[in-house]
Amino acid sequence: MHHWCRSLLGLKLTLxxxxxxxxxxxxxxxxxxxxxxxxxQQTQSIQHLASKMVYLDYNATTPLADEVxxxxxxxxxxxxxxxxxxxxxxxxxxHVIKEARQHVASMxxxxxxxxxxxxxxxxxxxxxxxxxxxHYQKAFEAKIKSIGDMDVKRNKPHFITxxxxxDSIKLVxxxxxxxxxADVTFLPVSKSxxxxxxxxxxxxxxxxxxxxxxxxxxxxxxxxxxxxxIGRRIKSINRQRGDNQRIxxxxxxxxxxxxxxxxVEDLGVDYLTxxxxxxxxxxxxxxxxxxxxxxxxxxxxxxxxxQERNLRPGTENTPMIAGLGKAAELVHINLDLYSSKMQEVxxxxxxxxxxxxxxxxxxNGRFKDSQRLPNTCNVSFIxxxxxxxHEILSQVPSIQASVGAACHAQDRPSHILLAIGISDFVARxxxxxxxxxxxxxxxxxxAVQDLQKLFNKT
Amino acid sequence: MHHWCRSLLGLKLTLxxxxxxxxxxxxxxxxxxxxxxxxxQQTQSIQHLASKMVYLDYNATTPLADEVxxxxxxxxxxxxxxxxxxxxxxxxxxHVIKEARQHVASMxxxxxxxxxxxxxxxxxxxxxxxxxxxHYQKAFEAKIKSIGDMDVKRNKPHFITxxxxxDSIKLVxxxxxxxxxADVTFLPVSKSxxxxxxxxxxxxxxxxxxxxxxxxxxxxxxxxxxxxxIGRRIKSINRQRGDNQRIxxxxxxxxxxxxxxxxVEDLGVDYLTxxxxxxxxxxxxxxxxxxxxxxxxxxxxxxxxxQERNLRPGTENTPMIAGLGKAAELVHINLDLYSSKMQEVxxxxxxxxxxxxxxxxxxNGRFKDSQRLPNTCNVSFIxxxxxxxHEILSQVPSIQASVGAACHAQDRPSHILLAIGISDFVARxxxxxxxxxxxxxxxxxxAVQDLQKLFNKT
Numbered sequence: 046m047h048h049w050c051r052s053l054l055g056l057k058l059t060l061x062x063x064x065x066x067x068x069x070x071x072x073x074x075x076x077x078x079x080x081x082x083x084x085x086q087q088t089q090s091i092q093h094l095a096s097k098m099v100y101l102d103y104n105a106t107t108p109l110a111d112e113v114x115x116x117x118x119x120x121x122x123x124x125x126x127x128x129x130x131x132x133x134x135x136x137x138x139x140h141v142i143k144e145a146r147q148h149v150a151s152m153x154x155x156x157x158x159x160x161x162x163x164x165x166x167x168x169x170x171x172x173x174x175x176x177x178x179x180h181y182q183k184a185f186e187a188k189i190k191s192i193g194d195m196d197v198k199r200n201k202p203h204f205i206t207x208x209x210x211x212d213s214i215k216l217v218x219x220x221x222x223x224x225x226x227a228d229v230t231f232l233p234v235s236k237s238x239x240x241x242x243x244x245x246x247x248x249x250x251x252x253x254x255x256x257x258x259x260x261x262x263x264x265x266x267x268x269x270x271x272x273x274x275i276g277r278r279i280k281s282i283n284r285q286r287g288d289n290q291r292i293x294x295x296x297x298x299x300x301x302x303x304x305x306x307x308x309v310e311d312l313g314v315d316y317l318t319x320x321x322x323x324x325x326x327x328x329x330x331x332x333x334x335x336x337x338x339x340x341x342x343x344x345x346x347x348x349x350x351x352q353e354r355n356l357r358p359g360t361e362n363t364p365m366i367a368g369l370g371k372a373a374e375l376v377h378i379n380l381d382l383y384s385s386k387m388q389e390v391x392x393x394x395x396x397x398x399x400x401x402x403x404x405x406x407x408x409n410g411r412f413k414d415s416q417r418l419p420n421t422c423n424v425s426f427i428x429x430x431x432x433x434x435h436e437i438l439s440q441v442p443s444i445q446a447s448v449g450a451a452c453h454a455q456d457r458p459s460h461i462l463l464a465i466g467i468s469d470f471v472a473r474x475x476x477x478x479x480x481x482x483x484x485x486x487x488x489x490x491x492a493v494q495d496l497q498k499l500f501n502k503t
Numbered sequence: 504m505h506h507w508c509r510s511l512l513g514l515k516l517t518l519x520x521x522x523x524x525x526x527x528x529x530x531x532x533x534x535x536x537x538x539x540x541x542x543x544q545q546t547q548s549i550q551h552l553a554s555k556m557v558y559l560d561y562n563a564t565t566p567l568a569d570e571v572x573x574x575x576x577x578x579x580x581x582x583x584x585x586x587x588x589x590x591x592x593x594x595x596x597x598h599v600i601k602e603a604r605q606h607v608a609s610m611x612x613x614x615x616x617x618x619x620x621x622x623x624x625x626x627x628x629x630x631x632x633x634x635x636x637x638h639y640q641k642a643f644e645a646k647i648k649s650i651g652d653m654d655v656k657r658n659k660p661h662f663i664t665x666x667x668x669x670d671s672i673k674l675v676x677x678x679x680x681x682x683x684x685a686d687v688t689f690l691p692v693s694k695s696x697x698x699x700x701x702x703x704x705x706x707x708x709x710x711x712x713x714x715x716x717x718x719x720x721x722x723x724x725x726x727x728x729x730x731x732x733i734g735r736r737i738k739s740i741n742r743q744r745g746d747n748q749r750i751x752x753x754x755x756x757x758x759x760x761x762x763x764x765x766x767v768e769d770l771g772v773d774y775l776t777x778x779x780x781x782x783x784x785x786x787x788x789x790x791x792x793x794x795x796x797x798x799x800x801x802x803x804x805x806x807x808x809x810q811e812r813n814l815r816p817g818t819e820n821t822p823m824i825a826g827l828g829k830a831a832e833l834v835h836i837n838l839d840l841y842s843s844k845m846q847e848v849x850x851x852x853x854x855x856x857x858x859x860x861x862x863x864x865x866x867n868g869r870f871k872d873s874q875r876l877p878n879t880c881n882v883s884f885i886x887x888x889x890x891x892x893h894e895i896l897s898q899v900p901s902i903q904a905s906v907g908a909a910c911h912a913q914d915r916p917s918h919i920l921l922a923i924g925i926s927d928f929v930a931r932x933x934x935x936x937x938x939x940x941x942x943x944x945x946x947x948x949x950a951v952q953d954l955q956k957l958f959n960k961t
Contacts, residue, residue, distance in 0.1 A: 102585070102588060102590065105584075105587075105588050105593075106583065106585040106588070107583075108583045109579050109580075114576070114580060117575075117579060117822075118572070118575075118576050121567050121572045121575060121785075122567075122572060125565075125567055125780075126563075126564060127560070127563040127564040127780075129563075130560060130563050130564070130903070131893075131896070131897075131905070132558075132560065132896070132900065132903035132904075132905075133900070133903060134558060134903060135563075135903075163622075164621075164623075164626070164817060165817045165820070166817070166818075167805050167807035167808065167816050167817035167818075168622070168805060168817060170807070171804070171805040171806060171807070211807075211808075212806070212807050212809070213806065213807035213808065213816065217806045217807075220806055322583075322585075322818060327579075328818055328820035328821065328822070328823070329820065346804070347625050347626060347671070348629060348670070348671065348674035348675045348677075349625035349628070349629070349669075349670050349675075350625065350670050350671065350908070351670070358625050358670070358671065359622060359623045359624070360624075360625075360780060362622070362623070362785070362786035362787065362823070363786065364575075364785070365786070365820070365823065435589075438589070438590070439589075442590065442591070445590035445591060445592060445593075447589070447590075450808070
């Protein structure tokens with residue numbers, strides 16, 4: 046136990062180190078502040094890191110904003126009560142959750158009552174798809190009861206999705222198909238835009254279609270999908286279908302939030318998935334459901350203590366919820382700034398790559414018929430000394446990027462690039478480079494320089 | 504933006520306040536430490552709180568240990584990478600998770616590969632019960648295929664549980680029963696011990712019994728259930744049943760961990776639920792599964808990115824996992840100390856209540872035929888001026904306790920107390936008082952004094 050103590054200008058400062066815990070107390074008259082160590086490094090090694098390592102994998106995950114860390118840390122200490130408890134410390138936690146829910150709602154133009162916290166995007170996506178199956182069964186049950194048709198087995202819900210979805214959509218729907226729980230149409234995206242065609246979506250609708258689930262922006266190419274157009278078309282189709290046969294619209298907005306404006310009314314969705322760690326928030330998420338359980342069906346995945354209005358039981362993860370709220374608040378306030386900064390740096394990166402490597406690079410996902418996220422660059426190195434993307438990354442460890450979804454089949458070409466019509470040769474040589482709020486042009490210069498060194502060497 | 508800066512004995516200290524964020528930097532030569540504000544209060548109000556409010560609801564939730572807060576906060580800052588990413592920052596996160604998994608395993612005498620992180624106890628309990636249903640269906644499918652019996656509908660899995668389980672077991676099994684997914688035996692606990700009789704469990708076994716799920720210790724009475732005796736009996740029954748008809752044993756150890764020794768081998772369980780926030784850890788959990796997916800069946804609830812060996816996909820909540828690991832490490836090292844301290848204070852509370860209130864109090868769940876958690880006291884005030892438990896708490900807000908599970912039907916008698924044979928009159932007048940690691944005899948004195956004031960007044 047080391048202890049350092051000073052009195053200075055009437056302030057009492059103590060710094061104590063017990064084992065691995067280092068706390069700092071600041072006492073002045075009646076005011077007490079307690080700090081806890083969050084980072085320690087030798088400045089030399091910090092400088093060393095800064096000049097060498099460049100993180101360019103913000104689509105895999107983002108660091109937490111300082112404000113988010115503070116919201117979490119504060120809540121860990123002062124809002125640890127059980128939000129269901131009636132006493133003071135419980136009420137405090139409850140208040141933190143209420144505030145966070147409002148921030149998450151405001152970020153996407155929703156009502157607070159339409160937000161339900163989840164453990165993350167995977168739970169959210171699985172939940173929404175499962176809900177559609179259960180809803181169809183109930184709606185269909187009502188229908189067969191009324192018409193006396195007993196051929197239940199043949200009638201299955203039908204889903205429409207794209208062929209570029211995240212595994213937490215793709216694998217669930219493949220499982221539904223394999224297990225004969227549902228029929229699924231996996232729509233190919235257009236090779237001229239990297240996006241689904243709205244007409245293809247409409248054409249795929251059948252009387253059994255219960256849900257359309259298409260991501261808002263792709264994680265590898267950044268291509269933004271035409272959800273609001275789909276929303277408008279589906280709304281008009283739904284006017285002709287009974288309430289029990291209404292087609293539900295879901296979008297996984299994991300990669301879009303914090304990068305482009307996301308407004309549930311503009312999109313016309315019934316469900317939307319929110320993932321904290323993609324926008325400088327913590328590793329939890331939320332789902333948006335328009336009037337959950339009333340105008341939009343929602344069946345709980347879990348049974349338990351009644352939290353989240355019985356829709357998602359389990360004692361609330363207050364600190365993480367506080368962090369998610371803070372991350373949402375930051376996006377709500379600063380989106381334009383974040384977005385334009387990222388775009389400036391991403392565009393600088395692409396110009397720099399073009400000017401340094403000329404015809405030896407090509408960009409995947411840059412289409413004139415569609416828009417991209419402002420932070421994503423998918424580039425293939427196809428020159429004479431070309432090598433697979435994962436080899437580039439292993440030879441240039443200073444660039445912390447990826448070849449696609451985190452560690453997802455590093456040595457195979459991305460199925461998403463193949464889906465947008467990229468050849469196997471080019472897809473194998475791709476890097477996904479995604480910039481963040483703090484990425485600078487100097488970071489880009491350092492990364493491009495290291496790539497130049499590699500290709501000059503080989 | 505306020506800024507305070509001092510150089511002192513070669514140290515440079517800066518304290519800066521930008522909006523709501525207060526950070527403190529400590530620079531000395533090459534060493535940089537960064538602190539973040541976690542708590543601020545006027546000492547006067549701290550003293551005020553300390554003399555007035557006594558938290559006695561540790562079974563609802565616990566505060567986080569300082570070491571746990573530090574582990575989380577540290578991880579928020581330095582291990583924020585995606586654990587599936589191949590680069591440095593991802594590897595760092597992966598290492599944090601590996602270490603935490605080992606600590607959780609060691610705490611309960613398990614192997615690290617038997618621990619799977621979840622979002623909490625509710626997910627864990629729901630998952631294990633759902634797994635049993637799926638396992639039964641697969642095992643039964645194999646059986647009907649071999650004997651050509653097609654009467655599938657009549658054959659349902661059978662569960663055995665107690666009538667004092669947490670809602671995340673009780674409501675799932677009630678749902679299974681309602682939806683004709685499973686048959687369920689809800690065994691009444693003995694009125695002379697508050698625990699299930701091992702013989703009743705054995706007698707309830709049928710050829711379709713797929714799982715026995717009984718909690719390790721009750722959250723309201725603290726009564727410890729005879730899981731290891733059940734484990735031994737089931738083991739010998741299982742020797743006579745084929746592998747496909749093996750009875751699986753699960754215990755929800757939410758309330759036991761951190762209070763009594765919990766060892767999976769001694770208990771003889773196949774599954775065990777772990778809940779961080781009951782032992783000074785964060786709001787996540789884990790399940791123990793003996794060789795998951797091989798010797799013990801485990802079917803994922805979610806599909807997605809392949810995390811947790813495909814058993815529980817979703818990007819890992821590294822900071823919370825780090826905190827859970829730290830909380831487990833603390834329990835592993837200090838259990839005897841925690842346990843004896845809590846017991847001393849709880850016993851002091853009960854003596855004090857007896858000496859102050861005599862026949863006007865009675866203790867629920869104190870049986871000579873069973874053991875209790877060392878921290879739990881369930882007491883009813885049955886004297887002349889008796890009032891319902893929730894009224895006592897609303898009149899004495901300084902005592903932060905509960906009448907049962909957090910905010911669970913405050914105005915009705917606890918079904919758990921009724922289940923152990925307590926009369927409606929006494930059950931309505933019950934308080935659940937649960938002490939923690941830092942609860943002192945002075946806290947107890949203050950609480951009892953406030954109760955005395957209330958009853959003298961009325």
